[in-house]
């Protein structure tokens with residue numbers, strides 16, 4: 001399993017500007033360029049090989065000039081192609097160019113044809129991208145992508161791939177398809193949602209000696225198990241099935257009964273004490289032979305059952321009967337999850353919308369889990385609009401329906417009506433198959449039934465659902481042909497292996513801070529050993545992952561490179 005342990009802060013460009021302003025006195029561009037050069041050194045296919053660096057007209061180009069100078073000094077054959085006017089460079093970038101020039105470097109106007117590139121570095125645009133990449137910039141992006149493919153060399157993007165909107169994850173014209181991205185100061189939401197994961201490759205974070213959260217509150221967070229670890233309590237000994245809630249699933253119109261079975265099986269295996277299914281199809285079987293623990297009922301009987309939480313929508317259809325059942329479900333005072341057909345009915349029926357909003361007034365939790373097309377229906381827009389700003393769409397859903405909202409897809413977004421939002425970093429394209437949404441609904445309702453709060457249940461289920469797909473693919477079951485039902489056992493495995501809040505994480509920082517205050521070299525050594533994996537020379541400036549929270553059996557390196565200066569040596573994604 002490669003489940004991220006810690007949630008990380010994410011900043012939109014406007015919020016990052018606040019951090020940059022607060023730290024304006026610090027040589028951030030020098031640190032960014034140096035961290036980029038460190039990573040470039042470890043990525044380059046040949047020591048001292050030919051490195052192509054693209055520099056743009058803003059500060060992203062400045063980072064590129066600093067990196068170029070360092071790489072030249074380390075013996076690489078560096079070619080910098082600069083698109084812009086030197087006289088119009090911003091102040092920091094102009095200084096970076098002068099240093100590069102003074103060091104004997106020169107900027108070219110076109111990509112030289114001779115060398116076999118060992119590495120390509122993209123420093124065209126970062127968070128300052130304003131419009132679609134076109135004209136000579138687009139030609140440069142196309143050429144860089146083609147060269148990286150032809151020369152089988154890594155393509156390293158500085159801060160974010162040029163052409164990718166770092167706020168939204170939307171492609172804006174021609175876009176660099178990076179194999180690696182080094183992102184500065186803090187993560188940006190667009191790297192993790194929409195087109196971001198496809199275009200960023202492997203993401204490394206260089207904090208540039210800043211602690212972003214001390215300078216500005218984050219715009220959002222990635223989902224890590226620390227966000228819900230408090231609810232991962234060991235089961236008490238003196239318990240019984242009644243201690244873990246009654247989950248209900250309502251749906252299963254004619255020819256769509258399987259959706260309810262999938263949700264029900266997932267609810268059972270994610271720990272709900274009892275699971276009841278209400279099937280609309282009058283000819284539905286009375287038993288799930290593969291999961292006889294599930295209790296099948298007529299929908300009316302399900303709504304009369306003492307449930308702890310209810311999911312409505314899997315295979316529900318859109319009949320008048322389904323709509324009436326949904327209205328009755330909305331009147332119940334229990335956590336209510338609406339998915340699939342229930343969302344389509346909600347988009348269509350004003351009285352349902354009223355009923356959902358009324359739940360918020362009564363303090364009843366409602367959760368919506370649309371995919372982008374369902375979200376578009378709920379927002380009376382189109383799918384492209386939703387995908388253009390996934391976080392914006394999820395927040396709008398949460399506020400319009402006064403409900404917790406999940407916008408599914410690559411980099412699932414979880415949004416709360418109070419404006420908080422989260423981006424999931426687990427998952428796999430193997431999930432793009434029928435029934436995986438039903439499984440997610442079952443997982444969520446299981447956690448709700450066990451008494452989890454709505455937001456934590458959503459965060460955990462979304463995170464574990466993605467982790468389960470990764471686990472299935474890693475074990476050879478997929479990506480092609482992975483079925484929704486196969487995810488359920490892995491989700492159970494992931495839940496049972498999910499680490500609760502770790503002690504070292506909580507106690508290492510205070511210990512380390514105290515050590516620094518006391519200037520005790522011995523205590524510092526102890527704190528460092530306790531906290532860092534691997535022990536890191538740049539402590540306490542680096543971020544550390546406690547040994548005990550390292551994902552078991554992970555093949556992914558925690559720290560893919562270690563810089564010679566001991567600066568910015570960490571990667572958490």
Ligand SMILES: NC(=O)C1=CN([C@@H]2O[C@H](COP(=O)(O)OP(=O)(O)OC[C@H]3O[C@@H](n4cnc5c(N)ncnc54)[C@H](OP(=O)(O)O)[C@@H]3O)[C@@H](O)[C@H]2O)[C@@H](O)CC1
Nearest residue numbers: 020028029057058059060125126127128129130131132159
């Ligand atoms: N500030 C700091 O402290 C630090 C900043 N850092 C680095 O700076 C980056 C942000 O720098 P930035 O704000 O200068 O923006 P950047 O991404 O270089 O682009 C702006 C330029 O591009 C132009 N332009 C935009 N879109 C275009 C298009 N489609 N086609 C053509 N031109 C287009 C735009 O022109 P304009 O729109 O003004 O005409 C302007 O000239 C950040 O990502 C990080 O890498 C790090 O060093 C850490 C410290």
Ligand SMILES: [K+]
Nearest residue numbers: 125158160162
């Ligand atoms: K870039």
